[in-house]
Amino acid sequence: MPEHTHAPAPARDHGHHHDHDHDHGQVPDSSSGPVDREEFWDAFYRERDQVWSGEANALLIREAEGLAPGRALDLGCGEGADSVWLARQGWQVTATDVSGVALGRAAAHAAEAGIGDRVEWQRHDLAESFPAGEFDLVSACFLHSHTEFPREHVLRTAAAAVAPGGILLVVGHGGRPSWVEEPSHQGVEFPSPDEVVARLELAEGAWEVLLAEEHVRVHHQPDGRAGTLADNVVKVRRTA
Secondary structure (H helix, E strand, C coil): CCCCCCCCCCCCCCCCCCCCCCCCCCCCCCCCCCCCHHHHHHHHHHCCCCCCCCCCCHHHHHHHCCCCCCEEEEECCCCCHHHHHHHHCCCEEEEEECCHHHHHHHHHHHHHHCCHHHEEEEECCCCCCCCCCCEEEEEEECCCCCCCCCHHHHHHHHHHCEEEEEEEEEEEECCCCCCCCCCCCCCCCCCCHHHHHHHHCCCCCCEEEEEEEEEEEEEECCCCCEEEEEEEEEEEEECC
């Protein structure tokens, strides 16, 4: 997922992350009560022919480009930009999203890029099911939701899927953009990097925290004025 150009609106629940120049349009309304996550995100993607920018997230590129390629898991892959980028770097990728609409677009993009054989697309509601296997890199970028979603549980499951010596990368919104005074949707939490690490409940002596920081950047608001966006980045390595 690329860098976002939006107010944190429908960041992924997905079973949904990632490719985002987050310039989200309107998010389907979930305020009236419980919603089916698959229907919610399928409806979100059907609103536009292309939701995200098509560019991989800059923070994923920054943190993964020096890693030796192996098996990667992309959680909440959205329209597939991160997965395509990883495959181009030599990774064998398992990519998952709750939205079949998004996965169809992602598979088409991978085929166009000539790396379709390096990505396996799986539909999962991560609150209910999770890809099998161990991975050298597990990437969870912007795995937020405006529907009920057990994010902390999913991230702990993601950590359990990391092979010894492998990396878990968690990138998330650090808060609302500076120009947004009130949240457009209730119930979305933006934990700090240290809170993300603590909630992973990593086994003592089995993990090394490589990075836990806030990444703040200047970004042009919808009206053209300069504002700031903050993202949190957590990168941990499994040592045992």
